[in-house]
Every structure is written in C-alpha cells, then in structure tokens.
Amino acid sequence: MLKESIFSDFVLNASAKGYPLAAEPCAVSALGQRGWHLLDDALAYPVAVLRRPALAHNLAWMQAFVQRKGVALAPHGKTTMSPELFRMQLQAGAWGLTFANVHQLRVGLAAGAQRAIIANQLVSDADLDGLDHLLNQYPQARVWFLVDSLAQLRTLADWGARRGQPRCWDVLLELGIAGYRTGCRTHEQALVLAQAMAESGVVRLGGVECYEGGLGQCDSDHDIEAVSALVRSVQALVHQIDDQHLWGGEEVLLSAGGSAVFDLVIPMLKTQVKSRPVQGVLRSGCYVTHDHWNYARYLKLVESREGLSASLQPALEVWAQVQSVPEPGLAILSAGRRDLSFDQCMPMPVRWAARGQSGEGAMQATPESWKVKALSDQHAHMVFDAQGVWPKVGDRVALGISHPCTTFDKWRWMAIIEDDGRISGAISTHF
Structure with missing residues (x-):
C-alpha cells in the first residue's frame, strides 16, 4: 500500500x-x-x-521487457520528479526507484518507494544528515548509494565519528569509464576499495554499479562492442569480489541501464556468483514518456536487436x-x-x-x-x-x-x- x-x-x-x-x-x-x-x-x-494511452503503453511495455529478461526495474526518478508518475511505475511492478540525490529521494520515498538507489556519490554532511533523517523517517525503506574512492569512504567514516552515529550505509561500488563520469577506473582500484569497504564497518557492500549511456553512439555495431566490453569488465570484478568474500549483504545487486542502450547491459545484470543470489536492476527512466528524436533513434536499434516491430x-x-x-x-x-x-x-x-x-x-x-x-x-x-x-x-x-x-x-x-x-x-x- x-x-x-x-x-x-x-x-x-x-x-x-x-x-x-x-x-x-x-x-x-x-x-x-x-x-x-x-x-x-x-x-x-x-x-x-x-x-495517457501512450503512458499506459510505455509502463506496460517496459515492465514486460524486464520480466521477460529476468531482471528488475528501478526507473530513474530524475526524469520526471513526479509523485504521480512514480506511483504509476510502482503500481506497474517496478522493484524500486533511482535518484540522483537526497532531495529527489525524499520525493520518491514520500510517493511510496520501498527500495531506492541513489546513482551518485554522497560526500557532504548535508546529504548524509539528510539520508540519515529519511531512513529514520522511513524505517522500512532500503537505500543504496555509490562509492568509488577511498577518499569517499574516509569521508563516510569521518561523518559517523563526528556525529557519534552507528549508521552502516548500504552502498554499491561503481566501476567507471576512463575520461567519463564517476567510478573506479581500474579493477585494481576497485578491488582495493572493496577490501577496504569489507573491513570498514561503515558500509555494507551490496553490489556493483555502472553507467553505460556515455558509450552509445547510435551505431549498433559500435554500441554492442563498447557496452559488451564494459559488461565483461563488471562481470570480472564481481567474480573477484565474490572470490574474496567481500559482500556485505544477503544478495548482490548489479545495476546499470540508461535509456538509450539498455538492452545491451542485460547480460551484466544476470551475472551469477557462487556465494549468494543476484538481483539485476535496470535503471532506465525516460521510457515512461519516451521522446521524438534522440531516444527514438536509439530505440529503433533496440527494436532491431530484439526483433521487435514496435515498442x-x-x-x-x-x-x-x-x-x-x-x-x-x-x-x-x-x-x-x-x-x-x-x-x-x-x-x-x-x-x-x-x-x-x-x-x-x-x-x-x-x-x-x-x-x-x-x-x-x-x-x-x-x-x-x-x-x-x-x-x-x-x-x-x-x-x-x-x-x-x-x-x-x-x-x-x-x-x-x-x-x-x-x-x-x-x-x-x-x-
């Protein structure tokens, strides 16, 4: 409810x-x-x-897509920031919602989300204080955010020491792309960070996250090759973390998926590990309204790769x-x-x-x-x-x-x- x-x-x-x-x-x-x-x-x-008919169609289509692929959907709320649309997405079967910051998370939790991913790093006192407040206000909610550096991990430990708080944060390790946005640049960096997380007591390493959208060029041959390389990189890191028993939760979350080449990350979301269950979470957000040009042209390639006549x-x-x-x-x-x-x-x-x-x-x-x-x-x-x-x-x-x-x-x-x-x-x- x-x-x-x-x-x-x-x-x-x-x-x-x-x-x-x-x-x-x-x-x-x-x-x-x-x-x-x-x-x-x-x-x-x-x-x-x-x-409305297009909205209803899109909600049903994307939910059917993820169910067919055997993964979950946590659509990115930053697209609309609309509680009414959030409720429609949750009622259609979304596993949770994704946000870019704590302010956005507040709206999503108020709209009824029980699970949320902040697909971003938290480093400021205001954000950590705010997330702590929201988790106290919504004790049934689970929220994961991203960590990509030892410096950020030290910041989280420092916040807890200064606040006298025993909070242990649920986090995902982000693997990034050279020259692009956030995320560890090498497996060596990522593995050192995962080891430090496991020893810290400040965080629970719940899984691994990446964002593939920056690799897309609306050229199917290029996009398949580039995104598949990222997928293989994440899979290798996930197996390394699993072999060293560094996870902090009962299941492993693997998350990716912008709105352009979301079909190409499905193999990553379905990666299996030896030690515990895996939950793949797709984060595409723009599907709910789609558009008339950029995502429309990418979608034609998705339709071709998936053998669809319309989507x-x-x-x-x-x-x-x-x-x-x-x-x-x-x-x-x-x-x-x-x-x-x-x-x-x-x-x-x-x-x-x-x-x-x-x-x-x-x-x-x-x-x-x-x-x-x-x-x-x-x-x-x-x-x-x-x-x-x-x-x-x-x-x-x-x-x-x-x-x-x-x-x-x-x-x-x-x-x-x-x-x-x-x-x-x-x-x-x-x-």
Whole structure:
C-alpha cells in the first residue's frame, strides 16, 4: 500500500504556468472533472501534456521487457520528479526507484518507494544528515548509494565519528569509464576499495554499479562492442569480489541501464556468483514518456536487436499557439527555452489544430516543411514552405521533444490528455 504523503494531492492554481489565471484552484486528482479539452483554449499556452494511452503503453511495455529478461526495474526518478508518475511505475511492478540525490529521494520515498538507489556519490554532511533523517523517517525503506574512492569512504567514516552515529550505509561500488563520469577506473582500484569497504564497518557492500549511456553512439555495431566490453569488465570484478568474500549483504545487486542502450547491459545484470543470489536492476527512466528524436533513434536499434516491430511511444508534447506570422515562411510560436528541451535538438512540430477547431479530426499531422529553427526564451521560430500550408495566428501546434528530462524540469505540472484531446487528469513535478 502506498504511503500517504504531502505529495498525495498537489493543488494547482494560477501560480503554475499553463493553469488558467481566472480558474479556481484544483487538486491534481480532480482536474479531469473540470471537463476541459486541450483545444477549447481553457488552458493558457504554452501547456505541457502527457498522452495517457501512450503512458499506459510505455509502463506496460517496459515492465514486460524486464520480466521477460529476468531482471528488475528501478526507473530513474530524475526524469520526471513526479509523485504521480512514480506511483504509476510502482503500481506497474517496478522493484524500486533511482535518484540522483537526497532531495529527489525524499520525493520518491514520500510517493511510496520501498527500495531506492541513489546513482551518485554522497560526500557532504548535508546529504548524509539528510539520508540519515529519511531512513529514520522511513524505517522500512532500503537505500543504496555509490562509492568509488577511498577518499569517499574516509569521508563516510569521518561523518559517523563526528556525529557519534552507528549508521552502516548500504552502498554499491561503481566501476567507471576512463575520461567519463564517476567510478573506479581500474579493477585494481576497485578491488582495493572493496577490501577496504569489507573491513570498514561503515558500509555494507551490496553490489556493483555502472553507467553505460556515455558509450552509445547510435551505431549498433559500435554500441554492442563498447557496452559488451564494459559488461565483461563488471562481470570480472564481481567474480573477484565474490572470490574474496567481500559482500556485505544477503544478495548482490548489479545495476546499470540508461535509456538509450539498455538492452545491451542485460547480460551484466544476470551475472551469477557462487556465494549468494543476484538481483539485476535496470535503471532506465525516460521510457515512461519516451521522446521524438534522440531516444527514438536509439530505440529503433533496440527494436532491431530484439526483433521487435514496435515498442515505446512518445507521450510528451508541449502545445503552443501561433502568435505571429510576420513574413512569408516564418511563424512565431508562444513557447521557448523556458518551456522546452533544446539540449539535443530543436523541438519538432508533430501535430496542429486550426484556431477554433476542437472536434473530432481537429488534430492533424503537421506539414513536413514546418520546422523549428531557433528558440528564444519565450518564442519558437518555426519556418514553413510559403508555397504550402500556412500556419495562421491562433492556430495550435504540438511540439515534440528530445530528452524528456530537460522538459519536465520546466513545469510544475502537466495535463494528462486522451487521444481526442480531452483532459482526464494531471501530474505534478517536484524539482
């Protein structure tokens, strides 16, 4: 049963971007009762929406994928930071949730997570104090974080000595990639660290973690070779640790999995050891909404490798209005850098509806020539073929995005819509 929390029914009001200024405040859970429709212009543009049928499909698809592979799913919560979506993921069967820091963990535990991985190193007093507080507040929860150096291990011991606390932390040893992010760079470093962990009394070494996403180049031959080399490296380290009896828990957690080449780490997650059971944990997070470009192109390769005809569906769109057509071939839309991802590519016009149209068939695929070429803080500069269909002032345009993580953090809430545009609910975010 999910724990009651301060996030159980977030109240929307006019302070939230996209919510109607003249409307009465409304709990997220009751928004569907308002009878609003995306195209009746009740909401202020721009407005971020999640297509409910695509959400439901993605939740079911990823859970079926991990079950078929014999591993568990702890989706990365940093993608959405939405308690409502966390609950959907847990109810769909997720083993736990993943976070990048203690602030994010707080939201996940309040949403009902009983297991969590902080896929990051903790080194500050504030973070350790915060995690200690949360573990006292949620005594049934298990939380693992990453350790990758003797210096960090000494920091943990120093915190305990200064606080007079007997806390023994659950941790995963991170094996990294040269030139990339965190993690031990060699097996020698990792094994020395594992030995020190086993002797410290400050931590329980629960398993090994890595992150393969930085190796992906959206070239299947390259990605298979690069990720497989990392997988073999982790497997060798896991067997070394097992041979020396350095584990501190009753089972071994092996965790990896971004959102691009997640299928390629499954062999690592299924590594077996002699001394105890193994639980493989995949951490992909962007699957819940997917996207319209970056992960979409990686997913085509996943589908090819897995022999699938279709898999995830894009669920996230930001709808804007055409507010000016100042010259032939250029339309200015009412959404910009403050509203949309642009770190990987420009937003993509995917659907549109003419001003005043809201019935069946009002939403259409955008003409091929409509493309966003630039963003200002509050505007999208959309070019189009002046010999083709012209967007008109007041028309509504749905912008697809790449990299959902950097769209979610621009919104305090998002409307959930049906395929016909009816608003059936909402989610809140807590960045």
